[in-house]
Amino acid sequence: MGTELKCARVDGPIIVGAGPSGLAVAACLAQNSVPSVVLERSDCIASLWQCRGYDRLKLHLPKQFCELPLMGFPEDFPKYPSKHQFISYMNSYAARFSIQPRFGQSVKTAEFDSSCGLWRVRTQDVEYISKWLIVATGENAEPVIPEISGIEKFRGQFIHTSVYKSGLDFRNQKVLVVGCGNSGMEVSLDLCKHNARPHMVVRNSVHVLPREMFGISTFGLAMCLLKWLPLRQVDQLLLLVANFTFGKTDRLGLRRPKTGPIELKNSTGKTPVLDVGALSKIKSGEIKVMEGVREITEKGAKFVNGQEKEFDSIIFATGYKSNVPSWLKSCDFFTEEGMPKTPFPNGWKGEKGLYSVGFTRRGLQGTASDAVKIAKDIADQWSTIKDANNTCNAHFIPRIDSQKK
Template identity: 70%
Template sequence: MNSCKEKVGNQQKQVWIQGPIIVGAGPSGLAVSACLKNNDVPSLILERCDCLASLWQQRTYDRLKLHLPKQFCELPLFGFPENFPKYPTKRQFISYVESYAEHFSIAPMFNQEVERAEFDHGNGVWRVQTQDCEYISRWLIVATGENAEPSVPEIQGIERFEGTMVHTSLYKSGSEFTNQRVLVVGCGNSGMEVHILPREMFGFSTFGIAMALLKWLPLRLVDKFLLLVASFTLGNTDKLGLRRPKTGPIELKNATGKTPVLDVGALSQIKSGKIKVIEGGVREITRNGAKFMDGQEREFDSIILATGYKSNVPCWLKVSSSTITERKTLDITNNRDL
């Protein structure tokens, strides 16, 4: 049972948590809580928003689907419904996450944004501070993901633009920009990666093929195979302004975390000329558009910043070198000890 000490004077309420404190009620946080519960270990999830999987519910576009087959995306101990399609929709994935939490009776503490988490060496506990409470536990699990905060670049003149400018975290549908000239800034997961792979090869998931081959073949050989098939099915993307790096897609993912895009239609739009790729990036935003590194200047009605996200963990997690040595914190997002 969790015990509470009510606020005394100006001191904030303290809550002792018998098991681990999990920060984040996304898929990773729910999965950890379910696995702990399956082993009779209690836990408490703190979530800054008012819902489960807030990134999916609040910051994704309407027509989003999983880009990997559902068997690679299901959470432990409770799979997707059999009637779900191979690539579940956004709404289906959210309903699955909600059913998952209900199945394991997981009840996060919503609207609890962690402001500071620090290990108390004297008492051997973590002190996790939110806006209205201090939670105390021997264990802390960080499950906030790598996409907690929108990343907005510093571009000269960005404040002068008189049209509509949004980050992809607020983008919902292309219908909002019908008949407009739109500039999409960014080559990340929200826009277009440099490595382009088909979502499926020979009728099978590209990701599934890669994972199967890696069991038997060296990583670089698998990368060469993927690029050979991609070149055969998609053509030379360099001619479209999408130059592939020298490092293969899986090796690049392992080294930098940059995930190759699994094409679901954007490439055909580029080939048709409906989407134009401008190499070199944006030099300056003007009142009516943008100037590019290659000297071009164009007018746009709207700008969408597909510049990705970043983790907010460094803002609130205070970890000393001695804490790292004691391995009291586990970052399940990257599956490594901090």
């Protein structure tokens, strides 16, 4: 016999996820005098940053491009805030808008009940009921570890970057880093600084850009140029400066995609690498670039070019994925990969009171944009709705305290 769920009616929206996306939309709702309940499976806000971020992690973009709505970063924060500074900002943000998530609430299923026109969101011990559901679990909910033949044979340690903290744990080791995005590059750089010998697998093409050009952040420069020039011309200029700064990265085993960096980011979500020092280590040979892995062996790996090497540890810098399909039921708003079918800037609103925030593939700027739109849309409805409209045994379902500013 299973434990019977408590039933709780929520006055405002149910927000699933207490990362930056969930906090942003809760704050915007509070600003519009709309209460909400935030459900979070972990025991803290911004768990991706607090629990899964490595020690040297910093924002890749200047802080002005990473602010959430209604509250900027402290003026004394550096241009690129550290992991701990970003967490501090998140905590201050939640406190300012009196956001108090219900921690330890892992959503098992969420489904629209057409018989009463309400959403039923079930955790391990409570069924929450509301007219609105906001999916704020984001693009990076679950670590991705690719299926590679032979991984179960490997006698050394293998981990995902979600549990990597510092190269100190790998001092003097020969380490295979699978993945060459921003995380793969930064982890490889961190390993170098702790006397490890990283070998970074580059399976696909990748754009590497300087973090700054002419003393201005590359991203900021691109955003400025896009106001005046077509996207492809901006990409051409970025690549021109990148080639002048780095030389041809193809010689280092880093093939560039045929599509430009900004166009590729907008169409696929694949972010260009903003270099913070790894490229010089690749040039010096301290970071070895390897082709794709064909097979993992007991002591190391075989590569597609026929090479075979021994390694003490393997680190998967292979990113994250959405987990929405595992719990949001009978809903065709999201793809099988857990992303809204309608692309940015119109992927924030579905049908029957369903919304999504944090799925724009445009970082925290996209999150902020969607949070503002969602709050306004719900606030417009809120002003015309009375308690009597919430049916489905409303008189017998206890209310749950919602968050108010």
